[in-house]
Amino acid sequence: MSGIVLSASVRQNLLSLQSTADLLATTQNRLSTGKSVNSALDNPTNFFTAQSLDNRASDINNLLDGIANGVQVLQAANTGLTSLQKLIDSAKSIANQALQTTVGYSTKSNVSTTIAGATAADLRGTTSFASAIASSNVLYDGTAGGTHAATSAITLGATQGVNTGATATAGDGTTALSAGITLIASGAATATGLVGNAQPADGDTLTVNGKTITFRLGAAPAAAAVPSGSGFSGNIVTDGSGNSTVYLGTSGTPAATVGDLATAIDLASGVKVATISAGAATISTSAGATPSDVGTTTASKVTLRSSTGADLSVTGKADLLKALGLSTASGGGNASLSVTRTTSAASLGQLIQDGSALNVDGHTITFKNAPVPGSAGAPAIPTGSGKSGNVITDGNGNSIVYLQAGTVADVLNAIDLATGVQTASIAANGTATLSTATGQSASSINTSGQLRIATGINADLSITGSGNVLNALGLAGNTGSANAFQAARTSGIGGIAGKTLTFGSFNGGTAVKVTFGDGTNGTVKTLDQLNTQLQANNLAATIDANGQLTITASNDYASSTLGSTTAGGAIGGTLTSALTFSTASTPIQDAVAQTARANLVSQYNNILNQIDTTSQDSSFNGVNLLNGDQLKLVFDETAKSSLNITGVTYNSKGLGLASLTVGVDFIDNAAANKVLTNLNAASSTLRSEASALGSNLSVVQVRQDFNKNLINVLQTGSSNLTLADTNVEAANSQALSTRQSIAVSALSLANTSQQSVLQLLR
Template identity: 75%
Template sequence: MSGIVLSSSVRQNLLSLQSTADLLATTQNRLSTGKSVNSALDNPTNFFTAQSLDNRASDINNLLDGIANGVQVLQAANTGITSLQKLIDSAKSIANQALQTTVGYSSKSNVSTTIAGATASDLRGTTTYASSTASSNVLYSGAAGGTTAAASTTKLGGVSGVLTGAVTQDNAGTPANISGTTLIYGASGALTTQATTKFADGDTFSVNGKTVTVKAATAPTAASLIGGTTGVLGNVVTDTSGNSTVYLNATTTVGDFVNAFDLASGTQTATITSTAGTAAFAQTAGQTASSITGGQISLQSTTGADLVLTGKADALKALGLTASVGSGTATVQANRTTGTGTLSSLLQTNSTLNVNGHVISFKDGNAPAAANVPAGSGVAGNLVTDGSGNSTVYLGGATAADLLKAIDLATGVQSASNASGTATVTTTTGQIASSINSSGQLKISTGVNADLAITGTGNALSAFGLAGNTGTASAFTAARSAGTGGINGKSLTFSSFNGGTAVNVTFGDGTNGTVKTLDQLNTQLQANNLSATIDANGLLTISSTNDYASSTLGSAAAGGAIGGTLTSSLTFSTASSPVADNVAQTTRANLVSQYNNILNQIDTTSQDSSFNGVNLLNGDQLKLVFDETGKSNLNITGVTYNSKGLGLASLTSGVDFIDNSATNKVLSNLNAASSTLRSEASSLGSNLSVVQVRQDFNKSLINVLQTGSSNLTLADTNTEAANSQALSTRQSIAVSALSLANQSQQSVLQLLR
């Protein structure tokens, strides 16, 4: 072609067309491929970088299939675990049916003994007691100094009090001339004429609750009182209770009133002869009669009660007993005192002691004669007892010994046999009578019939040192000592029975850890798998619980050997062997068969929980690779969750489910298997979560890589389309320019034609 000569303009146009055609071809190639870089020639850096990204995306994409299969393997294992859990629950239901079925034994192993008098509320039974001794506070006598200890002979009453009146005058005005024979009123030998108006018909005097009545009349004759309950002496008519009537007339003397006052206070005693209607007055034994000496009246109290005399003031003044005047009443008093032979605290008359429900009353005066005591009662010294523990102590001569005797009669330490009004008191066999020691303390025997409980009225508790250290206690109590017999204080032991807690029971009142009731006993036996019952005859039976109905008490295998001090006083039967209930055991054997069928299902389910040949419940392993280098991976080690792998073994009829203990062992294994499945389900869930996260991550990473590659190679179609249009236009223009450039040559051609 070198022989062809083209003009410069033509050549320039040809070059332009060639360049445009090249650019147009490149633009059309980009539009057709969608890429701006189609080969290394286009952009080596971008081409090879994009190719590297595409290759990595392709490698990761190839891993997604394996990851997806791994997800299905995990889901298959999880499905298997769910099914296994349901089978475990079915097995639990069968075991619970066994627990709810009648216990497999008609009788369980037990030991028994009979406790006389024992009941469910008090297992101790009939207990005998020994008497104990309770001490009062120290009692002192009334001797000077206040430190002399009281003794058994110390009197309970006091020293008689004396009320000495003023010197009175007779009508002659002689102050000291009156005596017991002095008339109350008259011309001579009488009290001062003023006394005439001081005593009147209907006047009354009250002496310690007894009544002395004045009646203006001639005293009745003795004959008129025959067969009655009163008798007459002088101008006084009296009964045997201390109530009197003084007949006021010309012969009534001061002595009549003094005698009447003494009869009321008890310092004198009237003996009535009903067949004669007469009365005889005599000084009461141990008391001092009132007297008139030197014109003065000296009224005496008894040793058992203060003297309290109330009457018309003018009348008492006429007798020289008060300075009060008028027709109103006045009260004069003679108080007892203490002395060497009495207690330092005076006992108030009519005080009482209540000893174990029996009443001891303290009365003024002396004990009545045997002929005068109530029917069925008897007198013994200074007390009267009804033979049932109730007594009346008479303070006229009563001593500390009488007090102790009365207490012993109430507690049963002593007993009284009454006959013809006389009580014969004897100490109960085996008992020791109460006493007072050299220190002045009452040593009171409680007796064996009941614990000692003493309350009182008046000042009896404090006077006898029974009101406590402060002197304000309202009761005095003391407990008996538990004697032989019964099981109080005895212990009962059982060694550990079937792994339970060994028992050491002490029988008592239910406090401080001791056992009294059947409920308390069962509370302590429960921890050692034992229970107790008692029947109406006091038969105490201790047997195994339903959980261990197949075990024998005291056997080498089960334990539960019996011992303690109780076994030395009571004989326990030899432990019996349990007796099987055939019907119940047949039912339990059927449940064993059902349970074993469930285990077979567990085995087959675990074997079937596979995907694509991988079974994580049958010991297989799963390895998942997450990146193209193989450095990021997850190894999941499978487990063997057939029945053996879950710790479950086939049951044997006659051995398993035979009692609640055997059943509970199976339930315990099932619960452990259930926990194992839950733990593995949690582990699988965690692994599945990891795999799914990596699966999603890889998908996203592939998209990132592919996007990056595209960003390096993809063309901008809008730009390339514009370029194509521009190049087409340029090409058209170049063709036109080439045509113009060739026109000169065409002109020459025309010339040649």
Template identity: 85%
Template sequence: MSGIVLSASVRQNLLSLQSTADLLATTQNRLSTGKSVNSALDNPTNFFTAQSLDNRASDINNLLDGIANGVQVLQAANTGLTSLQKLIDSAKSIANQALQTTVGYSTKSNVSTTIAGATAADLRGTTSYASATAYSNVLYNGTAGGVTAAVATTTLGAAQGTFSNTVAVNAADGTTAVTGTMTLIGTTAATKIGSAPADGDTLTVNGKTITFRAGSAPLAAAVPAGSGLSGNLVTDGSGNTTVYLGTAATPAATVNDLLTAIDLASGVNTSVIASGLATIANSAGQTPSSIAAGVVALKSSTGADLSLTGKADLLKALGLSGATGGGNASLSVNRTTTASSLGSLISDGASLNVDGHVITFKNAPVPGSAGAPAIPAGFGKSGNVITDGNGNSTVYLQAGTVADVLNAIDLATGVQTASIAANGAATLNTATGQSKSSINTSGQLQLSTGINADLSITGTGNALAVFGLSGNTGNATAFSAARTSGIGGISGKSLTFTSFNGGTAVDVTFGDGTNGTVKTLDQLNSKLQANNLSATIDANGLLTITASNDYASSTLGSTAAGGAIGGTLTSALTFSTASTPVQDAVAQTARANLVSQYNNILNQIDTTAQDSSFNGVNLLNGDQLKLVFDETGKSSLNITGVTYNSKGLGLAALTVGVDFIDNAAANRVLTNLNAASSTLRSEASSLGSNLSVVQIRQDFNKNLINVLQTGSSNLTLADTNVEAANSQALSTRQSIAVSALSLANQSQQSVLQLLR
């Protein structure tokens, strides 16, 4: 073999082929391992740097399990805190139930005394009152010029008004004057008015209704209850009348009947009803409406102006209107003021409300007078006033005077009283020490307030204005005046209580309610409230000072609770000895049940705190948690646990008969529960902060491992695309080298063949 000599070209091709084989082996190794550096021989720097990065990534990865366990420990503690908070809320609910339960004592500790005449509005006791005098605006009479002062005898009513119009003519020739005896309907034109009313037509007079009906009037036995028959009229006694027209063949109602019905409505006439019959008469001092020579003289009463509305044709037929047709027409008749009447006339139906009593003004003659209805049972008459004896009155306007109004006001205030006799007469007596109301020479009403109440007057209609009670502008809706009051029995006396259950000591001086003095029950309670006390007073003046609901179990004046009574009032009045609170068995049983429920909640708090562990670590039972975040152990977090059982939260088991027995005891428990709740919220915030830190470090380590592994890969990994291309190129190169070697070898053999 040593004798074989290779040519230079063969040797060169063999070397090239060997180099290609080496490169191809290297490339195939990189493709199979995926790394460009597989040993320190490939690239010592990159190899050892990548190995260091991989080692650190492995160390940090080993820490992730511990961190994950730490997260779960924190989660378990947080879950426990959430449950503990719910249990605390349940305990609060139980304590609040105790507050809402009936106070556990049927009678609380109290002291009491009786203050004669004391009321909730004035605790000072019996107070003397004097009647004061209040003045109205000036009242004038109807004398021309309007500046003549009214006097006591000035009447409320005025001179009757008269309405006269054109001559009324009959239906026959249109020229013959209507007389009072002419009928309203009929077949003979000469004996009836020009336009007949129809069945169902009405006239309205001063709010009263006159109704026309065809046919004959009923018998007395057939008229409606409370109404009465008089000729062709049926009246209800209040001014409402039905006029029976008869028939065309047999007419009935006449012009005089109609005028009578109008006067009943206006108050000019009165009716007294008995057994279905009505006795109609002129009111005292009233001139009835009439007709003469075809001219109707329609009269108002002295007590009210006249207002009439009805079918135009009917009114024209009576000469009362120029309008014609089936529609309505209206007319009015006003009274005339005189020197004997007020210059301003009061309207029918107006009223005054005096200290809660009602004075009504009515257009009618006073009952019991000639031709007027009888005095109602239970009522009494004095002048032109009918009173019920209790301060409510009616003043009759047709003859009533200013003096009658003053008497009615005095009956309402109690300045005068009325003694009602069996015959209906009322005797007025002035109360002892009082002065009757009067009218002075200037025309002002001098109203006595009386001593029963401060004077208060309101009105309806024009009553306030007519009597000068509507203020200087005439727009006031009320008139008032105060009595003169004296001093109460305990005014200037003091009452003291030492501090009761930690409250503010009380020092009260009774007075008029100004400058810090106490007059009313509300003012006294405002002082007592800060000392856990309250006061009540009954209709007999019994003042009772009681422990509040919060301290229903405490005894006033006791060594433990305090609240001893003193002051000058105790020498002026005799207070009872402070009573011992009396337990309510039912309420205390309910509160005892709540104590048991509360203690069960505390047991659940203890077990919940014990169960809030993970992997043997319980941050709510005093354990500690240490978490290491890096491979050197220099980066770590120490979490110190707490002991949050019931004792750790400052909560103690309750005792039946001691706790929840009153509201103060329940409030003390609530205070502790609120503190425990705040502690849990604070710890939850701390745990949440720590959990956030741990989760951030956990994510950081995961990302850091990826960074380290990526850095290691960047140093050692091969580019498979490049290596695959190299492999392909080297395979081609190797194939070419084999072919070249074959050619070189063939060439050498040919030379040898020539030498043979």
């Protein structure tokens, strides 16, 4: 080859063609690889720099898998924490059920003592009570003008009311009405009987002051046939309480007369009274009363009179009342008439209604329109009761005041018997001797007309009433509408005033020292004040109606015994020497409640088992951060940037939770609260760990995103150093191809000149 001689032009063209070919090859290589630097020969600096960047990006990319696994480990731990928190909440629910279920003890430990006279409002009790005086409104008598003060001698009854009817005749229209006229006529002889349409029929009734007069055909029964408790007198059978049956006889033999009817009305009104013995009734006029009459006071006229103890009200067949001249109404329907008593200087201005009653400190005082038993013509005094004035008392504080002759003094005596200010000694003959209790003063009425009622020492005064008696006696308050009259006794100094009561710390509570007093300057007077001080020592107090004060362990410590070595709460203070306290009782379990609590213990222990298995299952790829494992994450290729996460052991023991024991745990509220305290601590631990895991997870995710972005930066930097500009390289390729074609043409031309020389040699 060295022997070949090329011309300068050929050699130059050949060199140009070789150079173009080399450049074209380089351009084509760049186009095919996309890189301008494909080897260290192309650009050593850029090649090795880019290679270093790519290597680092590759190293960091290799770390991303580990970081991704670390994220999942943290997610698994967080999922486990969430489940554990739910299990803890379930355990709390069980503990709260224990708090809400029936206390596990039917009787809690307690000590008690009785304080005489103590109440919830004043625990000091009393050594004595003094009788206080309560004043009524002013009472007035019946003097005209209504402003004259009443006195103790003023009567409860008043002057009889009188109603004289119009002139009346027998059924013939001409015979004057008299007591002997029969209520029914004999055949057509109406001159001896009432007119036909006025005659009562069998079963007709007349109502007098709420009492019933019944008309019956036929003769009055014999004594043996009279109903038990009733008695007969002539044509009348009466029950002794004002209810009567008038026997009319028959049309052939009329019996009952207008006079009999007047007697029956008087029996019902209280003007007359019947004493019953062996089926017979002895009828007499009440003391001081004038009976009703027919034609005696005024010829041919019926005169009806009320009693002194009640106004008269009569309702009956209109035709009958018209025939008696007592009504202008006629017909078979009812008509009514009334006779009102007349008040005077001797009687109360406002009269007490028959049947009214007072309830005084639980005792009953009844006001009755009748002559007092034991008086002339009146029934005998009931067995076991006694008479004093116009009052019949049973000796136990219950009395009946008889209105016909009763006085304000009698009412005051009856009230004093009810309050205990006076007592009644009942003799065998029915006489009641009243005496005033030692140190007390009987109730009275002052010169202003006010009742001065002694409360007595047995109880605070409480008077309620029915009928109009509260108003009539001035006991209905200033407005006259009050339904009770009350007054308190004067109480003596508290029996335990100044005494102290102490309790040592009971189950970790605050020791108590109580001084009883008037409730000021730190002293205790009321039950509420005592409980306020006992509460901090897990104790509570109650008091019953007999003054028995009981100090009891609270529900939280129902299983503890007061004063025991383990619980504390020993009692002391000066009160224990003044009063006798019971020995602290041992709490008594409630079998049903304890069974329910034992079931809750079992449920709780099942939850702990689930906590253990959940913590063990919270792993990913063999790493469990809730079971004591550790997690190390490397973030860069030099391992200088890393994160070490130390795991925790969050099974039941790791969370500070222990299995419960039946008969020990949940037995009272304190045991349940202890478990709740541990559960709350475990819940706080889980939340703290969840926060730490969340923080670590955030760090890992930030570094994961950082590494991804850094890889992109490194790869972009590497590409910037080695990548070719395809647009430029394509243009270069096109230009080199043209250049190569021109070089080939030039070489051909150079070779053509040598061919010309060869032709010459031929």
